[in-house]
Amino acid sequence: MATRPDLVTRRLREIGPRWQRDIRAAGDETKALYLPILAEAPKDGVEIVRNLAYGTHVRQVLDLYRPPGAREAPVVAFVHGGAFVRGAKDINPEMYGNVLTWFARQGCVGVNIEYRLADEAPYPGGAADVAWACDWISRNIRQWGGSPNRVCLLGHSAGGTHVATLLCNPLDGLRPIEIGCAVLVSARLRADTLPQNPNAAGVAAYFGSDVARYHELSPATHAARVSIPVMVANAEFENPLLDLYGLEFALTLGRARGTAPPHLVLPDHNHVSIMAHFNTSEQWFGEQIIAFLERACR
Secondary structure, X not given: XXXXXXXXXXXXXXXXXXXXXXXXXXXXXXXXXXHHHHHHOOOOOOEXXXXXXXXXXXXXXXEEEEOOXXXXXXXXXXXXXXXXXXXXXXXXXXXXXXXXXXXXXXXXXXXXXXXXXXXXXXXXXXXXXXXXXXXXXXXXXXHHOEEEEEEEEEEEOHHHHHHHHHHHOOOOOOOOOOOOEEEEEOOOOXXXXXXXXXXXXXXXXXXXXXXXXXXXXXXXXXXXXXXXXEXXXXXXXXXXXXXXXXXXXXXXXHHHHOOOOOEEXXXXXXXXXXXXXXXXXXXXXXXXXXHHHHHHOO
């Protein structure tokens, strides 16, 4: 069953309607569905260099995924999620290495970024770590076969928050990030601790307890400031309101530019499977990201 795309889709359709009722259980089911698929997925020829430090903290590390003979290759740098209080660049033996493995198999250099969590680095600490990782990429990626002039920053969930924060409001004391484009996947683009938010405690831990500040701290408030190409993507079955915040961000940015940014919705997928499906037989989303990167970084 694990390798049959039609059966995987059937299972996703079973899980999806239950997503918002219990995202923990539905998320565990989704990870269990994909784990054997990813374990069998092709990985040959991809060189992995783990835990290169971009800072001094134990979590300020990144992994590189290199295709054979990479030279001035496009770069996809991934920032994981975890509701600001959990998560890692590898949440199990296959995720999120699957994401960077797939991009490396397409000829990109993949970068898997880990960052400090809210208990040690509340707002804007996570975004600052991503900025430092981007600075490391700018200074070092060429020696690993990547082009610093063709970098796509891909953020999922809370990782998308950190990416969007940097795009909308560069942080004082840090050099502006030098990337060609960004993809915000199932990102929390507005801070809230509403009753329907299952990760309200994580939002409060990162953004603080003063809800009056949330509007000003939210990337969606400042989307018009973004100066580089951005793609926004959401799953059909999302954590409550994240899809609406994605639409709001895209609309605000589109109105400021006079043209809408790419906005994708992946049918049948949920907040976890939207990243778990990379390096399986389903490749459409990844292909859209690569085409977007190529257009943005000509």
